[in-house]
Every structure is written in structure tokens, then in C-alpha cells.
Amino acid sequence: MRKTFIKRESLASSVGLIELKGVTKEFGKRKVLEDVNIIIEEGDIFGVIGESGSGKTTLLNLVTGFIEPSEGETLYHSKVTQGPENLNANLPKLKKFIGFAPQHNSFYPKLTVKENLLHFGQLYGVKREVLINNIKNLLQIMSLYDERDKLAEHLSGGMQKRLDISCSLVHKPKLLVLDEPTADLDPLLQKEILWLLQEVNKQGVTVVLASHHLDSIEHVCNKVAIVHKGRIRNYGLIDEVKKPFLKDYFTINLRPGDSKDKVLAVLKTLPVKRIVDEGNRLVIYPNDTQKTVNGLLNFIKQESLYLHDMDMRKPSLNEIFERIASE
């Protein structure tokens, strides 16, 4: 099965599922999070990024209700009660709507895949017939069906991660929270897990994940929150988050021997503010990006010149994050 990422923006609705309202969290005298206000909407794949110690995990734990805010409140917008409910105050009732996959696998290694899923599913109070169905589906989606009778400890790292996510999904939660789901996995496995998360999201599960792999977040999530020094620095749809960080230049890389002078000459005829010559690489600051790019490409085509590389990317989350972190 070919696993490709698609942006999930279309799945997000305007219905808030979890809302952190003026949340501050202190551990002793240490303020870990301050004045957090975010809404995670139903259908979102919500990414949380930040440096180590920035408060990401605390944010996730607040979302799951694992910890209580020192100030503010975490609200769960329940369709059952037709109104927001304080998550921590109603946690026993709301736990069944939340699935949590911590950073390290959280299942019983001495139980088989099926036993683990049955165990957690039954503890969530899912009816046996429903549970059996859920498990079958999960095993199929997670490609664990053939491993169902294996002891969890005998599974490979990727399988274990999939089992862990399955355990979090066995009761069909509305919200799946994952802490570093791709940590310590090789790139292929990372990709596989992220694809699975998208599959899960397609089935109507809102996903919140924290990860260091910002590329993955960028590929999978529709929304992102950047946590820095205990504060939410940027939060929202990825494009919106990127907006303040959009680049005002593009670069072209020329092969040695290509006519740099000709290129420079034509660029001077185009609406360009500044050109920085870095040898084989030219950094161009256009006044009108579209006109400049079109004029340049036409010229290259006419002159049959070889353009080795042209970079017009919006800034990546990595770049944005680095910029924020360096502030």
C-alpha cells in the first residue's frame, strides 16, 4: 500500500473539542506554561512543537487531563452534554473520549497483541462484540493482524509503536494525543506511523501530537502550536503560522561555467531590489516575485541555459522554529 501524506485541513471543522483557556501550569515554584489559550477543533491534526523543556509535554498532559492547570481551565466540548465541561472536574466521565500514547510504549510486553488490546478495551468498558470489531479493524489498519498472537515484547520497534497507538485507539476515542510518536524510529517507520495517524484522523479522530520531527508535523498536521519558554508563540493553521515568517527572496544555483553574467544582466531588467552574488548561488530580492521569476525563466529558456536549482520555498517550520529559538 502506497502511503502518501495529504493535508488534512479539509477535515477540520469549526467545532472546538478541547479548549485551553488562560491555562498556566506551575510545578512548585517553576512556571512551565503561562497563559495558554488554544482551541483544538474536531478533525484537527494538531502539532505541538517546541524545544526540550519548553512545555510541550505539559501542554499534552493538560490536554489529556493527566495534570490540572494551576490557573485557567481545560474545557472539553462534549456533544453529549451540549456544552463545554471542565476536563479535570469530569475526567472520570471524559476519559473514554481520550486516547493517549505516551512517548514510550505503554502496554504489557508479556501479553500478546490481542490480549493487550482486549485488556485495555475491556477496561474502557467497550462491549465485547464492539471491541472485537474495533480490534480487528485496528489490527488491519495497523498491519498487526498476523502478529496478533505474538507477545508484545517480541514485536519489532515499529510494530510496538503501532500496537501502542492501537491500545490508545481501542476504545474509539474522539481525541488521540501522542507524545513524540516518531521518536527513536527510523525514517521509514516514522513515515509509516504518520501515515497511520492520518488514517486514524480520517476515521474522525482528532489527533494531537508533539514531535521533534518538524518536517513530519508540517506534512501531517493542519494546525500547529509553537511553544517557547512556556508560552504559545504561534498557533493556528500552518500557513497562518508561517505567514509572519515568509521569505522576501529566492535563490538560484547555477552550474559552474554557466553564464552568470547573462543571468545577472537579465535580472537587472526585472523588478529586483537587490542581488547577492554568492558565487554559483545568487540570492535575489525581488520587488515583484511573480514578474521576476517569469522573466528569469523565459530568459533561461530562450538562451537554453541550465538552471541547476531554484529555491522559492516558504520557510519551513524548522526555519521558523530556529528563528524563534534564536530570539
Add this chain to the structure above:
Amino acid sequence: MQSLWLLTKKNIKLLLRAKSSALIVFLAPLLTILILGLSYSTSSQYGINVGIYAPAYTDDVNAFMESLQQQDFKVVKYTSTLEECIEDIKVSAIHTCISLPESFMVEGNTPKEVTFYIDPSRINLVWMIQETVKNEFNLKSQEISQSLAQDVLTKLSDAKIQIGERRNEAGAIKEKSSSAASSVSSAQSSLQSIDVTAPESSYDLTILNTTSVDIREALDSIIAAVGTVEDANMSDSDKSNIIFSLEGAQEKLDGVLIAVNGTGAGTLPALLLALQNDVDVAKAKLTAAGEAISSSSSTISSAGTTLQEMVTALDALQTSLSSVQANLESQRVTDPATLTNPLVTRVEKVSKEGTFLNYTFPTLLVLVIMFTSLLLGTILVMMEKNSPAFLRNFFLPLKKTTFIISTYLTNLLFIIVQIIIILGISLFFLEDLLPVLPAIALVLFIAASIFTFLGMAIGYLFTSEETGVLASISMGSLLLFISGVVLPIETISPWLREVTSFNPFVIAEKLIRELFIFQSSLLDVGVELLILVGYAVALFIIILIIESLLHQHLVHKFMKIHHKANLQREQRNKGEW
């Protein structure tokens, strides 16, 4: 060598930096020595509760009770029945029951008997009780023995004084006897000196015969002459005859005349003279004899008086000796065995005779259950705590109590299997077990619950399985140490003894002993049973509290570990950023 040192240094660092290990390494010996010190740093008497039963509480009995109390024994007085006292041993209210006689006064050759009632199932205590309490009796016995010996000696002393006093009288009697003997001897000499020998002269009495014959014949002649004369008509011959007779008479009478009138020998005067001489001699002798007799009579009279006095003195002596004899006879204890050992102690067991297995069975049972439950409780909690799935449990819609109870039930299932195996096997050796099996199983169930909760609490408190198990074993050892199994509780210091009476091991073991050895009913041991249940409930609440506190701790720990892991990863993947 350097590598050896480096490795050792590393090990020390690791040990010290693992807080719980360091705690165990340093605190365990400190705690152990502290408890040992507090337990046995005492010179006070064993904490033995002694029940006393006597038909009447006389001064002797009260004095003995007082002496026991002075020796720090706790004395419980039973006034109604001996059975009540014995029953209290069975419920461990007292350690021994002593049946005392009304009085310790030994009045014959039969020693007084004191009976100890002991619980043979308390093997390590039985001898101690016998030794310590019997010491008191030995002292009492010694005291009585001394008193009896003193009586004998007093009587002997009295006899000695009386005999000493009477010895002078005997001396006087002896002197008087000597004097009387002397007097009698003197009288005897006097009397012996009386000459009662008659003169030995032989008197010729022929003359008297002759004279007598002559006179007879003369008289006959005279009679014949008289006859003839009367017959007047006599012839000549008659006349001649008369004349001849008369002449003959005459001659005879002449001869008598000569004999009577003569002076020579053979004459009557000579004879009479001789007789007179003899009479004189005899007269003198009689006079001397009379004097001697008179003298002897006086002496004998004096001796009689002396003898009379002696009789009086001897009477007094006899009375005195009778008194001494009566005094000595009043000593009723004459048997040396009774004299030296006037109190005899007898030991009675309050339960029927059994094997050592019978006696140790309750202890073994609780011991096995205690260690199994403690360790299993700790291990189960540790397994869950250290399980990767532990964190997920916090997100399950379950109450904390559900997890705790499930751990408890798991533990209990294992323990129940063990109980079934142990009791099943025990039935082969202990035939009496069957009727009390359900009751014992109930007690074991409650005991197992307590120790399981205790083990679970340890499991929640400690971080690593090793330290948890070590702490669990230490806890078991501590409970065992202050349970009376290793050393009797009664030997440890009084305040700690009070504490140990709350030891669940002690209570459970006591309950099973009462149920099994004394065949008590559950109703009889209801209070202890409720205490055990109370323990279980209290520990359950404590675990809830610990678990609740642990949740907070876990959150912090989780954050910390997560933060560390992220930092490490960040450093590792720095290039990716």
C-alpha cells in the same frame, strides 16, 4: 589494580546515588540495631502474666502473689474456678496458671503441691515460664524448708536447754543416790557386823536324858508301888517287888540328886553354867546387834528419805523428759525429703499432648502466609509500577481503588492456592485440623490480606523492585523478630512488648493457635479477628493515600524523565535541527 579500584568506585557511586539503595544500605543496619537495642536493652523481669488460683486467699497465698508482683510478674487473681484461669491461658490472656494450696504450711510428711498449667504450644516460652516462675517457688520452698528446719532446730534447742537444766537435777540425784548407796552400804556393813553365830559348845544332855529316864522310871516305880499298895492284898513277892521298885526309884533319884547337886562335869550346875555363859555371850551379841540394827535403821531411814527425794527428782526429770519428748514429737515433718522440699511443683498442659508440628503449625502457617503475601504484594505492585503500561492505566476510566483491589485480589488468588496446598498437606499430618479448617482458612485469608496490603504499600513506596523486595523481606523479618517466634516477646523491653502485641503476625498466630490447639470457636476470638480486619481496612486506606500521593509524584517523575530523554535526544539529533 587501578581498574579494580575504578570499578569499585563506580559501584559505590551508583549505590549512593540510587537513593533507595543508599537508604537501605545505611538505614537498615541502623534501624535493626536500634530496634535490637531498644528491644533487649533491659534487665527487667520477663513480661509474664501469671494467673493465680487458690481455694482461699490466705496470707500465704497473698504474700506469694505479692512476691511475684515485686518480681515484675503481672499477677491475675482468679477467685471463681481453676477452669477460668486455664481458659485464659488458651486465649493468651495469661501465660501460666498456678494452682496454689490454701497454705504453704507443711503439717505432715506430705509436701504441698503447686500445679502449673502451661500452654505447651508456646514451645519457646514454656521452659522460660517454668524456669522463672518456678524460681519463685524454689525460693518459697527454700523459705518453708528453712522454717521447718528452724522448727526442728528450735525444738532440739529447747530439748537441749531442758536437758541441760535437768542435768543438774540428775547430778543431785546422782549425789543423793551415791549418798543413799553409801548409807545403805554403811547399814549393810553394820548389819553384816552383827554376830549371830551361836556358841559352838556341845552340851552333854545325857544327864538330862538319864535323869529324865530315871525320873520316868522312878515315877513308874512309884506308880507301880502305888498300884501295889492299893492292892493291899499283896503277897510277899509283891512286897518285894514294891520294895525293890522303891529302892530302885530311890537309887535313881539319888543319882538325879547327885546330878543336880554336883559341881563337876556332867552335872546339871555345870551344864547350867555353861548355858549361862552362852546366854551371856548371846546377850552381848544381841545387844550389839540391836545397836547395829538401830544404827542401820537410822541410816536406812536417811537413805529412804534420800531415795524419796530422788523419786521426786526423778519424777520431775521424767516430766521434763516427757515434755522434751512431747516437744520433739510435735515435729510432724520427719521425712527428710519433705523437709528439704516442702513444696512440690507439678506441670500440667492445658491442651492435649501433641507433636511439635501441632505446636509450631500456627506459626509456620502464618510465617509462610506473611512472607508470601508481603513479597507477592510488593512484587505485584512493582511489576505494575515498572510496567511500560503503568502510565496508560492513569488514562483508563477506572478508580484507583479498582487497581488496588485488583492487585490485592491477584495476590489473594495466589495465596488462596497456597493456603489450600498447605492446609491440604497438613491434613495428612494433623488429624485434628479438619473441624477447624474453615475457621483457620478465614483467619489466614484476613492475615494474607493484611500482609498483602503491607507488601503493596512497600511496593508503592519504593522505586526499584530490588529495594522493594529487600524492604519487604526486612519488614517480614522485623515482624518475625518481634513476634515471639525467634525469641519470646516476653523477653523484650516492656514498651516494645506493648507494641508487639499489635503485630498482626502475633495476632494471627495467636488466633490460629487458639482455633487449632484449643479448638476455640470464631466467636471466642471475635475481638482479635476484628482487630485483624481493622488492620486490613486501615492498610487499604493507607495504600489509597500513598497511591494518591504517588500520582502527584508520578507526574513529576514522568515530566522529569521525559525532559531528560528529550534533552538527550536533542543533543543526539542536533544536526537535524
